[in-house]
Amino acid sequence: MDLNRLQQILDRAPSMRITVIGDLMLDEFVWGKVGRISPEAPVPVVEVTGESFYPGGAANVARNLREFVHGVAVIGMLGKDRSGQQLRELLTAQNIDTSNAIEDETLSTIVKTRIIALHQQVVRVDREKIVSPSPEQIAKVVAAVRNAIQKTDAIIFEDYGKGFVRTELVCQIAQKARAAGKIVAADPNPRHSVDWRGVTVVKPNRAEAFLASGVPWREPDEAPAEDADLRRAGEALLKKWETKYVLITLGEHGMMLFQQNEAPHYIPTKARQVFDVSGAGDTAIALFTLGLVCGATPIEAAEIANHGSAVVVSKLGTATVTRDELIASFREDSENE
Numbered sequence: 001m002d003l004n005r006l007q008q009i010l011d012r013a014p015s016m017r018i019t020v021i022g023d024l025m026l027d028e029f030v031w032g033k034v035g036r037i038s039p040e041a042p043v044p045v046v047e048v049t050g051e052s053f054y055p056g057g058a059a060n061v062a063r064n065l066r067e068f069v070h071g072v073a074v075i076g077m078l079g080k081d082r083s084g085q086q087l088r089e090l091l092t093a094q095n096i097d098t099s100n101a102i103e104d105e106t107l108s109t110i111v112k113t114r115i116i117a118l119h120q121q122v123v124r125v126d127r128e129k130i131v132s133p134s135p136e137q138i139a140k141v142v143a144a145v146r147n148a149i150q151k152t153d154a155i156i157f158e159d160y161g162k163g164f165v166r167t168e169l170v171c172q173i174a175q176k177a178r179a180a181g182k183i184v185a186a187d188p189n190p191r192h193s194v195d196w197r198g199v200t201v202v203k204p205n206r207a208e209a210f211l212a213s214g215v216p217w218r219e220p221d222e223a224p225a226e227d228a229d230l231r232r233a234g235e236a237l238l239k240k241w242e243t244k245y246v247l248i249t250l251g252e253h254g255m256m257l258f259q260q261n262e263a264p265h266y267i268p269t270k271a272r273q274v275f276d277v278s279g280a281g282d283t284a285i286a287l288f289t290l291g292l293v294c295g296a297t298p299i300e301a302a303e304i305a306n307h308g309s310a311v312v313v314s315k316l317g318t319a320t321v322t323r324d325e326l327i328a329s330f331r332e333d334s335e336n337e
Contacts, residue, residue: 001300006330009304010068010323012294017071017151021141021173022058022158022165022187024076024101025110025128026087027318029054034117046117054318055090056112058158060279061187062096064286064308064320073097073148075141076164077104077133084109100144102137110162119316132163142172149176153293154183156285157199161189174199183292187285188212200292201245202237203285209233209248213240224253225266234258245298247305249284257302267302270310270333279318280309287321307333 032046055063062074074096078084080103087109091098110128114121133141145155155177159165170186175198177184184199190208210217210229213236221227230248237246238258246258254269287308291301307329311321 001303001330003327003330003334005300006304006327009291009294009296009300010326013068013290014070016069016153016290016293017073018065018069018154018156018289018293019073019075019145019148019152020058020062020065020156020158021075021145021169022061022156023110023160023162024055024059024074024078024087024164025057025112025160025162026083026090027054027056027060028052028111028113029316029318030113030115032115032117034122044117044122046115046122053086053090055087055094055096056279056318057110057160057162057282058156058164059087059091059096060282060318060320061156061158061286062091063094064279064283065290066094066096067320067322068290070095071097073100075100075102075144077102077107077131077137079103079107079109080105081109083111100141102133102140104131104137107131116316128162130161130163132166133169138166138169138172141169142176145173146176149180149182152177152182154185154289156289157184157186157194158282158285159187159189159192159194161192165189165192165194167193167195170194170196170199183289185285185289185292187281196241196243199241199243201247201288201298202241202243203247203249203281203288204237205249205251205281206230209237209246213237220250220253224250224256230256231264234264247284247288247302249281249309255284255302255306257298259298265299265302267299267306270307270329279320280313283308283312283321287326 029052034044113125213233215233288305308321
């Protein structure tokens with residue numbers, strides 16, 4: 001895709017309105033340096049030099065979209081605790097609508113703490129308790145989405161397997177969105193069975209795709225475009241989920257796009273250096289959906305997602321990609337051809 005076409009697509013983005021529904025969490029990064037090994041156990045001692053907090057999970061998908069789109073909303077569950085308040089404040093500061101997020105005083109907001117030293121993750125500490133929304137809470141979310149559906153261009157379900165994304169929630173919202181001609185995207189979780197039938201696109205990674213399709217797992221081929229089992233998995237998922245597109249992310253190998261009645265399309269990776277893969281999947285589903293709502297073809301949307309993910313993994317922390325960085329990535333790629 002040439003730069004003029006990319007800019008034409010991105011110029012449509014600010015006016016779009018996209019809602020992200022899923023598991024909300026707070027990402028904490030503890031930055032430090034390692035100077036010695038602990039005398040208490042064979043582990044490094046990290047001397048803390050700073051801390052950073054970012055919206056995580058479905059909130060990070062919304063954060064990625066906010067770099068391009070003015071109207072972004074996020075719906076999920078927050079605890080009435082310090083972490084929940086901090087997450088809401090972070091989102092509000094970025095003008096991300098949280099008015100329909102559910103506060104539950106019995107819930108502890110999910111927090112993922114990553115300790116980073118010398119540009120490497122030393123350990124991750126998760127504070128979480130899986131809690132599913134009640135029928136009343138599901139009804140409240142469905143009603144809120146239905147009331148706003150005519151002013152919404154796309155809905156993204158981001159499932160981190162923490163309990164919020166349930167089949168009864170997905171089916172009710174997806175049915176209404178499809179009837180209104182809206183794009184519905186999903187980022188699935190392999191440990192959480194959700195009926196994705198009828199959504200526009202589902203974006204599993206390779207392991208998730210093999211598990212969901214029932215194709216026996218094996219290590220990736222050196223040439224993903226010739227990976228027969230990957231093709232079997234993608235084609236099986238198109239039928240299983242009755243979706244227009246299945247986008248399988250392949251980590252350092254890029255992506256493979258499957259479409260109804262079309263040959264699979266392989267998009268090689270654009271990553272030139274990898275520091276941190278956390279959040280790359282969030283960027284991929286955000287930018288693929290953004291591309292579709294802005295009039296990109298599925299292949300163009302996949303290229304945009306691929307470039308965006310490549311930029312994000314070159315940064316430390318739960319990062320996003322800006323419009324300028326995305327354009328620069330495409331420009332660099334064209335100059336190297």
